[in-house]
Amino acid sequence: MNVWLQSLVEAWDMLTNIPTPGGLEFDSDADPDKTVACFPLVGALIGFIAFLIASLCSLLIVSDILAAAAATIAISLGAELVSGNGEVSLLAAVINLKMKGVPLSELKEAPDTGIVFDGAVSMLIFISIYLLKLICVGLLVFHGLSSWFIAVFALGYLTRAKLALNPRTRNSRPLVEVDDPKQTLNLCWLTTAGAVLIGGLTSFPAPLLILIISYFLFMGYDYFFEKGGFDISELLVDTYGAAADLFFLLLTASLMAK
Numbered sequence: 001m002n003v004w005l006q007s008l009v010e011a012w013d014m015l016t017n018i019p020t021p022g023g024l025e026f027d028s029d030a031d032p033d034k035t036v037a038c039f040p041l042v043g044a045l046i047g048f049i050a051f052l053i054a055s056l057c058s059l060l061i062v063s064d065i066l067a068a069a070a071a072t073i074a075i076s077l078g079a080e081l082v083s084g085n086g087e088v089s090l091l092a093a094v095i096n097l098k099m100k101g102v103p104l105s106e107l108k109e110a111p112d113t114g115i116v117f118d119g120a121v122s123m124l125i126f127i128s129i130y131l132l133k134l135i136c137v138g139l140l141v142f143h144g145l146s147s148w149f150i151a152v153f154a155l156g157y158l159t160r161a162k163l164a165l166n167p168r169t170r171n172s173r174p175l176v177e178v179d180d181p182k183q184t185l186n187l188c189w190l191t192t193a194g195a196v197l198i199g200g201l202t203s204f205p206a207p208l209l210i211l212i213i214s215y216f217l218f219m220g221y222d223y224f225f226e227k228g229g230f231d232i233s234e235l236l237v238d239t240y241g242a243a244a245d246l247f248f249l250l251l252t253a254s255l256m257a258k
Helices: 002-015 032-037 039-060 064-082 087-099 113-117 120-142 148-165 181-199 206-228 234-256
Strands: none
Touching: 002 032, 002 039, 032 039, 032 148, 032 181, 039 064, 039 148, 039 181, 064 087, 064 120, 087 120, 087 234, 120 234, 148 181, 148 206, 148 234, 181 206, 206 234
């Protein structure tokens, strides 16, 4: 149990910009297999925090519309703070560079996110992505579906785990080396499935539909990276992880918020 807790702390420190309490000290080192297996759990915890924020706003603010608006802003800004590079800013900066003909494979580190304020097109990309995220978050909060954030972020961090285990890197070694990649990925799926079922418990059998759709989407994702011919880097994990968060947020909001 101690190793799993240490591995969860290690995964949290790797994936988020929020430091863990300094008092968390362990006698054993984190296990890489268990650390990657905890990636979706980190996403589920972030989603649970978003759920708590939405619930708190509903309790403290009488108006449903104002409560939804306050929760939407808080959750969206919080997601930016949790991410080391800022999810929306990173996506906007990478898309802007891609439009200028700069391939993602040439980026050695996260681009300067200040580029999103460089010109009308850059600003439009940033605003469009941010508005899309606000609308999706707002729909889930307004319709009382905030628990789905647990599922959404677990799926997004499952994407990060799959990329971290992919050996298509410059040195043909995954970003995180584990003893048994297949077993580790199965643990990731198990954690994610639990998070999706818990997050969508009140909307059953919708969680099963989301899991089935996600499974086939990831099969296409694997094919895309296999045929893409580019190396996986930490920047690519951050970029596609942020894109996955937004995609699963959009998918869930589209299916559930009617």
